[in-house]
Amino acid sequence: NAGVTQTPKFRILKIGQSMTLQCTQDMNHNYMYWYRQDPGMGLKLIYYSVGAGITDKGEVPNGYNVSRSTTEDFPLRLELAAPSQTSVYFCASSPRTREGNGYTFGSGTRLTVV
Amino acid sequence: ILNVEQSPQSLHVQEGDSTNFTCSFPSSNFYALHWYRWETAKSPEALFVMTLNGDEKKKGRISATLNTKEGYSYLYIKGSQPEDSATYLCAFASSGAGSYQLTFGKGTKLSVIP
Numbered sequence: 001n002a003g004v005t006q007t008p009k010f011r012i013l014k015i016g017q018s019m020t021l022q023c024t025q026d027m028n029h030n031y032m033y034w035y036r037q038d039p040g041m042g043l044k045l046i047y048y049s050v051g052a053g054i055t056d057k058g059e060v061p062n063g064y065n066v067s068r069s070t071t072e073d074f075p076l077r078l079e080l081a082a083p084s085q086t087s088v089y090f091c092a093s094s095p096r097t098r099e100g101n102g103y104t105f106g107s108g109t110r111l112t113v114v
Numbered sequence: 115i116l117n118v119e120q121s122p123q124s125l126h127v128q129e130g131d132s133t134n135f136t137c138s139f140p141s142s143n144f145y146a147l148h149w150y151r152w153e154t155a156k157s158p159e160a161l162f163v164m165t166l167n168g169d170e171k172k173k174g175r176i177s178a179t180l181n182t183k184e185g186y187s188y189l190y191i192k193g194s195q196p197e198d199s200a201t202y203l204c205a206f207a208s209s210g211a212g213s214y215q216l217t218f219g220k221g222t223k224l225s226v227i228p
Contacts, residue, residue, distance in 0.1 A: 097145060097213055103158070
């Protein structure tokens with residue numbers, strides 16, 4: 001059982017470039033999330049999804065896009081990379097927030113924009 | 115934006131000491147409270163999902179209590195071991211539209227000195 005698989009683990013982008021962070025889960029969770037973690041700032045929610053075809057903005061969505069065409073996949077797209085997007089990104093999935101054993105996180109993607 | 119506060123920010127304890135940390139969250143519209151353990155260079159791992167006022171949960175030497183009326187939760191570690199060194203996160207979900215997502219505190223970083 002793989003849990004939540006995130007790729008790539010590391011990436012360096014130049015300003016203005018685009019990329020997609022991939023996230024796949026095999027636990028049949030309806031809820032999926034993208035967080036970013038900046039030093040001293042804790043985890044901030046970028047986007048979330050409550051099921052295939054449904055996405056919604058979190059606290060810091062600017063500069064990002066997501067899609068949820070299947071239950072398993074929840075990719076995060078950066079269209080025009082900016083230095084402010086240098087961060088560690090975590091994908092997570094869960095059952096409802098009152099149920100189960102909490103979020104299962106991916107291993108993270110460390111992104112540097114130069 | 116919901117305010118989830120954790121204290122202390124960091125602490126150092128001797129091996130064998132017991133310790134506790136605090137998580138404060140809004141006392142209205144409570145839905146769920148989660149605790150996570152986050153080791154350096156790894157992903158957060160869920161410890162507890164708490165949903166009822168007065169809840170007490172235990173996993174080995176770690177336990178947690180919940181007071182939804184006053185908006186706080188305590189995490190206790192009994193007989194700290196070096197392998198307990200990690201950042202401990204709490205996360206809050208409010209009822210209604212917020213029930214789909216967690217707002218994380220900045221964490222308490224625990225260092226256990228052998």
